[in-house]
Amino acid sequence: MNDAPHILLLGGTSETAPLAVKLATAGYQVLVSTATDAALAVGDHPAIHRRCGRLDRDQLAALIDQERMMAVIDATHPYARDVHQAARDAATHSQRPYLRYQRQALVEASGDVVTALDHDEAAQLACADGRPVLLTTGSRHLGPYVAAAQHNGIALYARMLNHPEAVAACEQAGLADNGRIFGRGPFSLEQNRALIRQYHIGVLVTKDSGRAGGVAEKLAAARLEQCRVIVVQRPDETTENTFDDMDRLVAALQQCCPVSTVSKIGEMK
Template sequence: MRVLILGGSREARELAHATAGERGLEIVSSLAGRVRDPHLPVGQVRIGGFGGADALRDWLAAEDIAAVVNATHPFAARIGANTAVATAALGIPLLRVLRPAWSEQPGDRWIRVADLDAAARTLSEFGDRVFLTIGRQGVGAFAALSRQWFLIRAIDPPDGALPPHHELLLARGPFALEDEIALLSEYRVDVVVTKDSGGDQTEAKLVAARAAGLPVIVIDRPALPPGVTAVDTVEQARDWLLRMVVHSDPESAR
């Protein structure tokens, strides 16, 4: 059974590793190609977009894909929507691996907002020195803010317009708590802006902000497409795939 894992996340790499060599499974991992030097999973890998829901549907059919696991970043809404449409058109089972969101802890000063534009509007209520840690995509939503100064952290340089007053910090997580505390102090950060990505790779910035008493503008995740089943862990996704193998061909699981 050929399975497509839509990846780019740690969960996608772990799932490819966990299912490598499993009898009855042939795994193909797909990366969008937006990161210059991505961590590659084991096994077959394709890099690049599909060109929309119709093109993805045609690719799935041509490649005889029997199941799809969407293990992309929690904010990869477009590929999630396209995948839901393409798999539904073909009757292919689809599973979403979605790491748990972060939860507010005692001492946190979180301001939850619906999207990037709302985050940019909300910033005017806080200080002038902003730690913008949303990745490289979406930075343009803050480009018109000329009063604030931004420390922008991303793996690769953002595309498009940037705020007029900023410093770019290129770095890849995980980040240690002591380093995050030092960063907030060194740059005299007034407010942190982050997506609710979840996971422990970048959670230290939230702990550091809590320790410093700083407000954090947290951008909520996009909603799942209707009818899509989601699980929290790689283990659950692996079990789902193995059940799919048994369902499709009981002999292959013996």
């Protein structure tokens, strides 16, 4: 095997490829781990490889030990709280450095933007308006929105990635077929505007997924189409090892795990 330090990069977002390439270019062997096998660019470099499938804390720790990983970099979605905790715990258990890349926040509350603490509150706020709701937060928290929409007798549309897990989530939550909009973002301003007009949307629900997540285009489209916006707040998880700049993250990794380091697990324990 290559003597370059092996790094576990937890990805799945649009930043996965550029961050993986930066790491590989800096001299690391990079294993990109994603929860699903959905199509995703991970970077065109011989030192980058990919695995797919969800892992809990113990499975992550086992992977770290088996593949002789020298560090864990968490570049998963800003709202993937359970993944962040599992990754931190696994790194701690395996005595490896944990570094997290987090997109810069973009949304601030204003006259036409209301923030909600969680999905339950967002669902109540969105469905109390009496107008059709467009949900753009993915498929993992459909339940509260479907229940609130049915209770208030309003139309609910959810835009999400076309993947078997998303379809299963729709079935479990009871979201009707005509309420499912499949597509892969980020979406342009005009794509968002067209969707809002097509379904006569009055309320748009989003997360603050940052500029890379297409939030700016959603907010601009909603403003132009006179939609109310509900934003689910980010989990408050920022730590000293959290970076919103990839170059700073790579520099920090080079401090704790120099490329000259040979992966000798026995010396780390």
